[in-house]
Amino acid sequence: MTDTTSTARTSAGRTSTGRHVVRLLALVIGLALLFAPFLFPGVRALEVAARICVFVVLVASYDLLIGYTGIVSFAHTMFFGLGAYGTAIGLRRIGEGWDGLILGGAAGVAVALVLAILVGLLSLRVRAIFFAMVTLAVASVMLVLASQLSGLTGGEDGITYSVPDIFSPATALLHDAHGKTLRLMGVRMTGKITAYYFVFAGSLALFLVLLRVTVSPLGTVLKAIRENEGRAEALGYRVVTYRTFVFGFSAVIAALAGVLYATWLKYTGPDTTLGFDIMVDILLMVVIGGMGTMWGAVIGAALMVLAQYYLRDLMEAGAAAVANVPLLPDMLNPDRWLLWLGVVFILLVYFFPAGIAGTLMSREVSK
């Protein structure tokens, strides 16, 4: 009990240098994402950038739940998946244009909202840990459903589909003098670029909304509920309503992130959206970034996604360097990159429980 209060005297009202550092970091990441197609040429880099965008939103919306309100849910990927599957099925069934995208996406988001409200009203009253288990159960039922309704969802194999032409890599946005696809700073202006900026702008907008929520009166109430729900209730806040609202709200944001991701990937399957692995990824990102900071989502998502895509390359180099030492190359085998991620993660939770953003922010200006 007492060990948590030792760092408790942070001065909440004042802005510290740490806070500036965090915002600066987030800004740098944001700018890098904004100019990603031009800064980092190559197919993989753009994939990575888009994935970071989507995961920033996903993680930020999860942070609203776990970091701000103290609700532990394992169903976040379910909502993400509903948005993605809605879009995918819409594009597949209704048509590969905007109508399919919008109708499908909207349907997915609506289902996510309804489900979130149902789950929330039914079980947000029980102990936090039981709620976590209930969401785990619901999420796993959804995973099974996706597999069983294979006619609709493509089962384990998922669905591939096309997106509106303007997002298609085959579409040339601008033409140069010779009628070929224009190259801007060496980058071909194809639909891929529009698709990327669609994802980027969507993510940015959603993130800004989330950011706004955290500094709104509602945001303070959420923190109060996390801290002492009985007292919040006694002050006149209807806790279950707030909880259900925020659960539904973050579900909607997650579903919208799913829409973006489905549009970008042109493929939706259980492993890209619904799976428990992604839930674990989100958890890792929230913690690495720093819970209850919102900016941490940007940092956490960026770092984790980069690790997922580039850590193994790094380790490959490492393994080659120590090829002659016994056992080490085995441990540094690029296929064991998860091992190191796990170790780093444990160390982080251990030494920087507040995450990167949280740790930086709590460093005060000299009084």
Add this chain to the structure above:
Amino acid sequence: MSALVLDGVQTRIGRYSVLHDVSFTVPEGGVFVLLGRNGAGKTTTLRSIMGLWQPEAGSVKFGATELRGMHTSAIARLGIAFVPEDMGIFRGLTVAENMVLATESGRFDQKRLDWIYDLFPALKKFWHSAAGGLSGGQKQMLAVARAIIEPRKLILIDEPTKGLAPAIVDAMAEAFREISERTTILLVEQNFEFARSLGRDMAVIEDGRIVHRGSMDAFAEDRELQTRLLSLSV
């Protein structure tokens, strides 16, 4: 003979230095009262003795034993009991279970138990109920009862009378007087009446420093000192 000697104790909590220099001597037997305003450092002093905060300088001597650096449980096993400010009740356990944990053998000395029942009849009534359901005052009784269920050498008590009805306060004063014949009691109290009726020696702490030491009788006489140190005359 002195039961407990604090010498130059300094304690910090997190980044904040709370006790700067706490030195006083608790003589063997009787009730020693530590007074001070809110936030003066009384609780921190008791916790430092108990090893719940580790002082970074100074010494805490219990008889010949240096307590500083010892583990809390080892300190407790020397025969020191602690009644914390927040009472430290195990809410999920029954009253009986709370009490059992405070005994060494797991069995009660029936005579002592009867004595406690007599002192705090409510505990008898709720013996098998969850302690979390007790009223505020009943919890306070339980906390004190745990400290006195077995003979101890030293009892550290942090504001035992808060929330207790007058009748119970009187009863408790009686009980402490009885216990203090064999046991040293270090009492932190805001209820000056209660403290005065029990205390033999006393000290006043202010902002992490002992600012006054002396006998209770002398202090009780000196209105000016009381006003200055505790704003008592208001």
Add this chain to the structure above:
Amino acid sequence: MTHAAPQTPSLETRDLTIRFGGHVAVNAVSCAFRPGELTVIVGPNGAGKTTYFNLISGQLKPSAGQVLKDGRDITRLAPSGRARAGIGRAFQLTNLFPQLSVLENIRLAVQARAGVGRQFLRRAAAHTELTRKAEGYLEATRLTGIAHQTAAALPHGDQRKLEVALLLAMEPDVFMFDEPTAGMSLDHAPDVLELIAEIKKDTRRTVLLVEHKMDVVRALADRIIVLHNGTLLADGKPDEIMNSDLVREVYLGKRGAA
């Protein structure tokens, strides 16, 4: 003493009863409280005072009986509903938002009163009037100097004050204090008592106070009710009650209280 009590009680309980298993903690308590009146509730430990409060403010649901606010039956409302109906309370065991700062704690209460908690796209800081209000309550409770400390790090006495400040900031019609000065040192307690006296001056407000310190009771009470084993034992003017043998026996006297 303002004793211009109007006819309609602002708060009333009818046959309010609650059982825990076989134990009846509050037993058919019927009582009405009028605006402009400060009622002190006394009784031995475990008499049911806090439980009675819990029933009124909704933390507990009664086994039988009703709670009425301005004649309206609010028995079925959740605690939040009752708070919005104008019933506010401070807790006996300190009950704050530990990791939030003192100012944020109070802001929450102010904001609840203003009913802006549901706004989620507006910056909280944009409500400058609320901030100013919160700061006002800090000043009133002399907590201004530690506005930015987290509640968990406050010494016990200041936590008790913050508890009172939260109640003030809720601006209820009915104030319920559960031993507000317990554990408060003698230089702090008067601040709080003064505040309560101040509230009492406003004739639209009803105050309920649980207190064990007799000098405080004497100084503040317009009326005293005595609870014992969950039943309403006596109800009347302070001197009447304080001098009655019954009260002496169950509450004040040497031993013999349960």
Add this chain to the structure above:
Amino acid sequence: MNTLSRTLERFGGVNLLPVIVALVALLLTGSASTWVTLTVAGLAMGMMIFLMASGLSLVFGLMDVLNFGHSAFASLGAFIAASVLAHMGGWLGADSWVLNIAAFLVAIGAAVIFGLIGGFLFETIIIRPVYRDHLRQILITMGALIVAEQIIFVIWGGSPISVARPKVLEGSLIWGDISIGNYRLFAVFLGVLVYGALHLLLNRSRVGLLIRAGVENREMVEALGYRIGRLFIGVFMLGSALAAMGGAMWGGYQTLISPTLGAQMMIVVFIVVIIGGLGSIQGTLLGALLVGLIDNYVGFLMPKMALASNMILMMAILLWRPNGLRPAVK
């Protein structure tokens, strides 16, 4: 509802649930031999789940530590036992059942010893800083789970490993149309043993009380003179050892094991502990038996529902009793 649960209480309370379930199933299956086969299989399955859940019940139910790493101990236990068994081919295949069982016990013993050591390290390195902090527990133990799984990859490689079984435990007892697997009978035997031991430990000593008190207020327990730290380590070691034992048994039942063995069982095990109610070994046993029985009955009566039966059971029980069937802590 109220009178119903009161009458239920009079005849043994929630302990009767499995019996009621079994009786209903008897009516529905119609065939006595099928019913007996299913019931025994369900009880045995329940016992095996109990073996794995008992450790979690200690650590999660009593110490309030949400240990996702628990499944890592189960996986590692299974792999260690499998490795030991692989080297005991002689004893396993021998005609003497004593040798058979001895070999198996050695393997389980190895898993248990590993669990004890691993539990010690796990508690001191991973769990110690995060008592009472569910969120960080989930996170840090999930990290540990990833690491442990990867370590299995490094040591055993990723390919599924087949587990040798002692000869006596192969096959089934067959009476007419009823068949009961030998391995399952052994699991029941072991489960009863573990249950009895835990029951004694927690109810005949102050250990159970101390743990619960320690979780609520560690400082106060220390101030009463107990080395709660050591006790927690002890309990954690025991919990991990039970997980490893459960994993070893499960591995033998599965016959082909992969590093995700523990993770796959995790949800069921959590469900069992929650159904049972936190902090009670009786509850865990009850939950495990219910899950085992219902799984088998539903699998026979309504195979389509088999998948969701656990989840539905959990939801139903939580709606009926929000704290589980027999919670020790409310």
Add this chain to the structure above:
Amino acid sequence: ADPIKIALVHGTSGASFDVYSKQSETGFEMGLEYATKGTMEVNGHKIELIHKDTQFKPDVARAVLAEAYGDDDALIAVGGTSSGVTKGMLPIAKEYKRILLVEPAVADSLTGPDSNRYVFKTSRNSSMDMQAQALALKPGKDLHVATLAQDYAFGRDGIKAFKAALKGTGATVVDEEYAPIKTTDFTAAAERMFNALKDKPGRKVILIYWAGGGDPLGKIAAMDPGRYGIKLSTGGNILPALAAYKAVPGMEGATYYYYEDAKNPINDWLVKEHEKRFGTPPDFFTAGGMAAALAVVKAIETAKTLDTEGLIKAMEGMSWETPKGKMTFRKEDHQALQSMYAFKIKVDPNVKWAIPELTRVITPDEMNIPIGRHDQ
């Protein structure tokens, strides 16, 4: 001449199937070595292998495949370990107009309507498994079968293919059981199948079609189906899983590959070299990987132009030799048709696994594998 880049895109971390990927890549490398006689050159072009890890995540797989085609300029990509991940990779091949050679992912749908002309597939598909399985049972009027499969698309499709293969033979399927993917206790399903079969005349067989753990075979065998005269049957499996088959000596079924069942010089070389290098015989995916490498080399050797269109032309209808004998890419949907092996289980205490002893080779023309894609 310019080197030719080939990307191996498999899951090598993140799931327990990564050993399958390892086997496949080993097989591919050995195949190249065999086909180029160790020079690693084809028609003077050096072959360069690029390894990509899909982490068993379709999104990652799509990214690394696009990277292989776009940034690394790979001419051909080989891969996909899990069917779901590979399904996600198919459109990328079309987007980049490069060849994706699917190996070892199994699903029929990979050459189905969602596939495209850039996709070739050397691995077998579920229809082959099930048709061979049906043929191995020597179906006739006297045959009664109950089936047990996992309750998802893969399992249901398999049973559908199985029933299609039985059609017209007079055999009857009396009961179909679908159990949740991760079922571990088969008592209930077994009881249902026993009840459905036990009073039937003639040959009674429980057909098990199960991927991954759970060991339904061993567990149902332990319930002694023999007391009702019921036999079990299931397809072959990788070596570690074959250990569980020791519980069912004499069982008949069909398999994709077993190192002693395939009899040809390429396989002889593979078995010898594999045992020499790794101390173990080659398994399913080693053979598959090698077959893929041999296909790639032959395609490059015979292609008129060394680009995607040239390769497609060369590969459509191409036949080539593999450790499993001759394979042929069907022109319509690019699925490689190949032989399967009917076996009978023999238990040898000195071998760690049960031996699926060859009873006969089932040739491609005996099977009627539906054509997946009609949009050539």
